[in-house]
Amino acid sequence: MPVWHWYLGAANQTGEAKWISTVTPLDIELPKVALIGLGVMGQRMLKNMPQHGYFWPSTAWDPSSDACESARKLHPDLIITTNPAAAINNSDVDMVYIATPPKSHGKYALMAAKAGKAVYCEKPLGTDSVDSRILVEKMTLMGARAIVNFSLASAPAVNALQSAINDGSAGTVNSVDILLHFGRWPRDWQQSAKWLNKRAEGGFTRETFSHYAYLTQRLFGKIDLLRASTIYPTDDTCAETHAMALMDCTGIPIKFNGGTGGIANSGADRIEYIVWGSKKVYKLYNWNQLSSSDGRGWVRHLKNIADTRVAGYFSTLDNVREFFRGEHHSMPSLDDALKIQDLVESILVGGDK
Template identity: 35%
Template sequence: MGRHLLDVAAGHPDFEVARAADRNPATVAALQVDHPGIRFSTDPADVIGSDQLDAVYIATPPATHASFVVPALEAGQAVFCEKPLAVSAADADAMVAAARAGGRAAAVNFSLSDRQSTKYVEQAIADGRVGEVLGVEIRLTFPVWPRGFQTDATWVAGREQGGFVREVFSHFAYLTDRLLGPLVPVHTRLAHRDEASETAAYGLMLAGDVPVHLTGVVGAAGPESYEWILRGSRQSYRLSDWRDLFVAEGKEWRPVELTGELGSEATRLALFAEAVRGEHLHDLADFAAGYRVQQVIEAFHR
């Protein structure tokens, strides 16, 4: 994600990317070739707290987020941070406190925050088209974990700060929180093999009186699948593979035709730029939302 968002930001009209840091010299050398106009280093201090930079993006492993986010906010920089916000409760508390005290923009990069599918279902609930919300189901399936594009990030495979509950379910926890309100864990369970991250997850949560179920499994034959279903008394909605939205009013699902920009790293960076300029935006996740999601995620790991 760090490399991908760097590529997007380098060509984004709202930003001038001046500096970037990574503690891996090989990563720095490779990225310097692709972005000769950016000053790279292996020292985070060249970015964090610099009075030459208005804002920083942080895509380090989640257990390290607080060590960069807190000093950046204390130095007056705006922060765009990858999810999950943190692993430990103490780190999350420190980050939220720094965001409140600093008064600068502090946002979390949840990929569903500005998706057209999210906004469409949100409006359907507000308009009453859904009717009574009866339940939410989240189903995640991975033939292997980590996924192919994450194999270089070795921490993703470990128990300490990795696993699909933190990396993937966090997005759908945010979506459910956004649409229905804060989630309260009722029963959570993970299955593990040796010291690796979870191979299965089950969770029952409540959003108010609405039951929210998670089932996830690693190692199943077949393709990866990501499915979030909202069951309503008048309409139900199914979000599949992040972008494909379906609606049911009877016994059949039919696709929803979404128009306009579907939502991407580029559109979220545009929203972050507006937040840096002082606007408060509904479609960008703030640290308060990230904090609520982090509490739900870590309930599985307790």
């Protein structure tokens, strides 16, 4: 079993993954993780966990032989099982990370909880709110230890935005805009995940808007959907092409406008979250970038972080580590995820099909 040197915490803050060879290695075994699903998210986690240095991906399963082969190249020590139960029930596994298409999330989460493993599940919990509510009830009764992965839960840009709201730098928040547009869907780097373009489990509202809905819930509290309109292709299988929603969050109007189409690549995609304060406007863009304006031009924040994207990955895994240890963390709960799923699915049935 490989034992890594711990990285210094400062490396996280600059977005750099560094092994510090001058530190005396600690001869302890790292918590072992089973990865269920080796697509884009599974392979990203397979790369990031060893670089972060606390968790060790030991076992994995995916129905695709191509995905398994790619995973082996990234992590030659990985044990690929022939079925998900074998990976989840492996006696050496301490935590199960679930990154399969959404409809199977609940099944694998429950399987992992019954096996006594900590559960780290990608959002959403599922696509049927009734089924997901039953899942949450079952796992709560079992006393299962579980978190859900919304990528903005621990991002440095989000922490800076929250501080600006809490300390009064933004002033009174008057409204929030969530603006999404994708030249092609799925995006360039997601083309192998064909389910993302299907109505049953995919679409940008579930895949991308949900992250910003969770962020809104975290920053401002309970979200009430006032009205929504969603446009679908004329066939019965493809995901939405456009979606709009007006929401209220403790008296703050929240507007969502999303769509697809235009140039057939992802180079000009728009992903923006704008908080309109009475003193300053804050814009979170491209997931990990933050700027603000008092009306005299835009000022970029977090200039001291070399790569905010990598810093976000490591900050998330820092919080997964705290969850695993039973300490305070920022990762979303099953209840948090269920509220966002209810909102997303309500928006998706808000328009013509």
